[in-house]
Amino acid sequence: xxxxxxxxxxxxxxxxxxxxxxxxxxxxxxxxxxxxxxxxxxxxxxxxxxxxxxxxxxxxxxxxxxxxxxxxxxxxxxxxxxxxxxxxxxxxxxxxxxxxxxxxxxxxxxxxxxxxxxxxxxxxxxxxxxxxxxxxxxxxxxxxxxxxxxxxxxxxxxxxxxxxxxxxxxxxxxxxxxxxxxxxxxxxxxxxxxxxxxxxxxxxxxxxxxxxxxxxxxxxxxxxxxxxxxxxxxxxxxxxxxxx
Amino acid sequence: xxxxxxxxxxxxxxxxxxxxxxxxxxxxxxxxxxxxxxxxxxxxxxxxxxxxxxxxxxxxxxxxxxxxxxxxxxxxxxxxxxxxxxxxxxxxxxxxxxxxxxxxxxxxxxxxxxx
Numbered sequence: 001x002x003x004x005x006x007x008x009x010x011x012x013x014x015x016x017x018x019x020x021x022x023x024x025x026x027x028x029x030x031x032x033x034x035x036x037x038x039x040x041x042x043x044x045x046x047x048x049x050x051x052x053x054x055x056x057x058x059x060x061x062x063x064x065x066x067x068x069x070x071x072x073x074x075x076x077x078x079x080x081x082x083x084x085x086x087x088x089x090x091x092x093x094x095x096x097x098x099x100x101x102x103x104x105x106x107x108x109x110x111x112x113x114x115x116x117x118x119x120x121x122x123x124x125x126x127x128x129x130x131x132x133x134x135x136x137x138x139x140x141x142x143x144x145x146x147x148x149x150x151x152x153x154x155x156x157x158x159x160x161x162x163x164x165x166x167x168x169x170x171x172x173x174x175x176x177x178x179x180x181x182x183x184x185x186x187x188x189x190x191x192x193x194x195x196x197x198x199x200x201x202x203x204x205x206x207x208x209x210x211x212x213x214x215x216x217x218x219x220x221x222x223x224x225x226x227x228x229x230x231x232x233x234x235x236x237x238x239x240x241x242x243x244x
Numbered sequence: 245x246x247x248x249x250x251x252x253x254x255x256x257x258x259x260x261x262x263x264x265x266x267x268x269x270x271x272x273x274x275x276x277x278x279x280x281x282x283x284x285x286x287x288x289x290x291x292x293x294x295x296x297x298x299x300x301x302x303x304x305x306x307x308x309x310x311x312x313x314x315x316x317x318x319x320x321x322x323x324x325x326x327x328x329x330x331x332x333x334x335x336x337x338x339x340x341x342x343x344x345x346x347x348x349x350x351x352x353x354x355x356x357x358x359x
Binding site for chain 1: 245247252253255256257258259260261262263264265266267268269270271272273274275283285286287288289290291292293294295296297298299300301302303304305306307308309310311314319322323326327330337338339341342345346349350353354
């Protein structure tokens with residue numbers, strides 16, 4: 001913050017990233033994590049394991065699927081497949097973010113480390129704001145935001161886990177419901193392709209259908225069949241439009 | 245499964261951490277070499293989104309905990325009311341949509357006497 005012509009230090013950009021904690025997406029995410037703590041507390045998953053998975057997995061949809069697998073007693077390989085399929089979305093997200101934040105001297109190991117902090121919220125935040133940060137400060141800016149957001153949420157989950165059972169039913173019910181509602185709005189807003197809307201609609205419908213007729217494999221089936229249908233439908237529509 | 249001992253942590257590390265960070269690392273390595281318009285990536289995107297949508301549907305239709313006892317029409321009503329506010333919410337649609345869905349659900353639970 002001095003007047004000298006030197007560019008701002010890495011610490012400056014890191015701290016500026018930390019300030020993103022007071023943005024709307026970060027606050028909604030924290031409330032969703034209170035909801036996640038309520039979900040896991042009611043499912044009787046020990047708090048240490050909940051904090052552990054918050055830090056080490058980080059992406060909320062992946063954790064919800066992981067908890068679902070733990071509760072149904074799924075084999076570790078089946079859980080791996082279900083979680084990894086839900087996390088495929090990380091690859092294009094990270095691949096889109098990396099060219100935005102790296103400069104020529106950014107080592108690949110550093111990108112591999114900070115990629116861990118990519119999840120829907122951090123990604124939306126970074127893609128929106130990183131353009132206002134000079135290139136040499138972007139990795140520090142994203143690291144400041146991502147690492148702080150993750151750490152705060154690990155602590156938050158640990159703090160509220162015990163309080164959750166004390167909540168009146170209306171509050172714990174609303175907090176549980178915050179996660180699906182937040183995901184719906186987030187996916188809609190961050191969608192950059194029409195196929196996302198198709199997949200969202202079909203996935204919701206098939207998620208219900210397969211939960212009724214094939215509850216052990218519902219998420220996997222709805223994802224693969226619903227996603228393929230959405231992709232195929234959108235592609236047919238796209239080709240027809242192109243022909244016109 | 246049992247939640248005692250070291251096994252749950254191994255389970256979380258393998259089925260949670262490894263299953264997720266593999267894709268993050270793959271994303272870094274793919275970097276800007278990935279073709280944003282390839283048909284394969286389109287399919288991958290669609291499957292990933294449908295998968296999360298299925299999780300959302302499960303939480304709405306078959307919730308665990310307090311909401312398990314709540315009527316389905318109340319949960320669907322909350323989502324539809326939230327969606328309406330979302331689509332007409334303009335700049336603040338995300339917070340409006342979420343607040344509307346929460347308000348609808350809370351009011352319904354209060355009226356039905358979940359206290």
